[in-house]
Amino acid sequence: MPTSWRDDPAWPDLWPDVDVVMPIRNEAPYLATAIDSVRAQNYPGSLRIILGVGPSTDGTEALADSMAADADDLIVVANPTGKTPAALNLAIRAGSAPVIVRVDGHSVLSPGYIEHAVTALRTTGAANVGGVQRPEATTPFEEAVADATTSLLGTGGASYRLGTEARSVDTVYLGVFDREAIEAVGLFDESLVRNQDYELNIRLRAAGGTVWFDPALSVGYTPRGTWKALAKQYYEYGWWKSVVMRKHPHSIRVRQVIPPLGVLGVVLGLVVGTKWRPALIVPIAYAGAMAVSTRSSKRPALTAGVLGVIHTTWAAGLLRGFAKR
Numbered sequence: 001m002p003t004s005w006r007d008d009p010a011w012p013d014l015w016p017d018v019d020v021v022m023p024i025r026n027e028a029p030y031l032a033t034a035i036d037s038v039r040a041q042n043y044p045g046s047l048r049i050i051l052g053v054g055p056s057t058d059g060t061e062a063l064a065d066s067m068a069a070d071a072d073d074l075i076v077v078a079n080p081t082g083k084t085p086a087a088l089n090l091a092i093r094a095g096s097a098p099v100i101v102r103v104d105g106h107s108v109l110s111p112g113y114i115e116h117a118v119t120a121l122r123t124t125g126a127a128n129v130g131g132v133q134r135p136e137a138t139t140p141f142e143e144a145v146a147d148a149t150t151s152l153l154g155t156g157g158a159s160y161r162l163g164t165e166a167r168s169v170d171t172v173y174l175g176v177f178d179r180e181a182i183e184a185v186g187l188f189d190e191s192l193v194r195n196q197d198y199e200l201n202i203r204l205r206a207a208g209g210t211v212w213f214d215p216a217l218s219v220g221y222t223p224r225g226t227w228k229a230l231a232k233q234y235y236e237y238g239w240w241k242s243v244v245m246r247k248h249p250h251s252i253r254v255r256q257v258i259p260p261l262g263v264l265g266v267v268l269g270l271v272v273g274t275k276w277r278p279a280l281i282v283p284i285a286y287a288g289a290m291a292v293s294t295r296s297s298k299r300p301a302l303t304a305g306v307l308g309v310i311h312t313t314w315a316a317g318l319l320r321g322f323a324k325r
Contacts, residue, residue, distance in 0.1 A: 052087025130172025131217025238317025
């Protein structure tokens with residue numbers, strides 16, 4: 001998807017302008033750190049940060065307004081619905097730069113992230129470029145979540161979790177977009193509370209664009225800190241994944257159906273196994289896979305529990321979503 005900025009003969013002496021869009025709501029404790037990580041990028045071109053701020057109860061709105069009051073590079077846009085895709089679209093429409101960088105309120109960009117991503121956009125011709133999602137844990141539970149979500153059993157082999165090779169992929173974490181490409185497909189789907197990034201990448205690829213993964217790029221984030229928050233997160237992931245699967249049946253991948261099939265297999269194996277011993281092979285195999293996946297964790301039992309919650313809640317959300325819609 002070539003655009004004028006990619007073909008500018010002044011490159012690399014003249015870098016394209018960049019809009020960094022951030023959907024935020026109840027992010028007061030993390031907002032300054034996220035903004036500082038963007039400003040610390042030292043991007044060679046012009047950069048502007050646009051916050052899509054939803055209704056908050058922790059003073060996020062007032063904090064964002066005060067930070068923007070004396071800053072030429074920071075703009076605040078109200079997001080009355082509080083929904084992430086609406087915040088992203090409002091922020092994107094408030095800008096005009098040919099390159100759009102998505103950053104979340106809990107995110108911390110790796111050094112040189114934006115410059116490297118813009119270079120990758122130009123050299124690959126991709127519509128979207130992204131890298132590795134890097135968990136930054138501060139508590140034992142967060143460490144267990146980090147171990148679980150960076151294991152093969154916890155990710156299904158998703159490139160943005162485990163990838164080491166630059167290549168074309170289905171989706172990436174957050175993303176650095178060519179504005180012309182993202183506007184051509186209609187921006188983010190505001191009907192999706194979750195999974196809107198994956199769905200957007202489906203449309204970008206359907207329009208002939210490339211979604212490019214580059215392991216040299218990484219973004220730090222804080223994992224969920226409680227059992228309840230983790231279960232809610234993955235239940236919602238599963239639910240909204242079912243919505244996207246219905247909208248785009250061709251997008252279904254094997255790794256996405258393994259959790260519900262695995263959970264059903266374990267449950268049926270335990271039930272049937274009381275009368276027919278061979279049925280226990282499924283739960284035994286699952287336990288073995290769990291042991292292998294958690295053996296390098298500092299807290300294998302806790303990490304195993306986290307994996308169990310991730311699998312069961314994601315599967316429950318997916319199955320319930322299909323049943324309800």
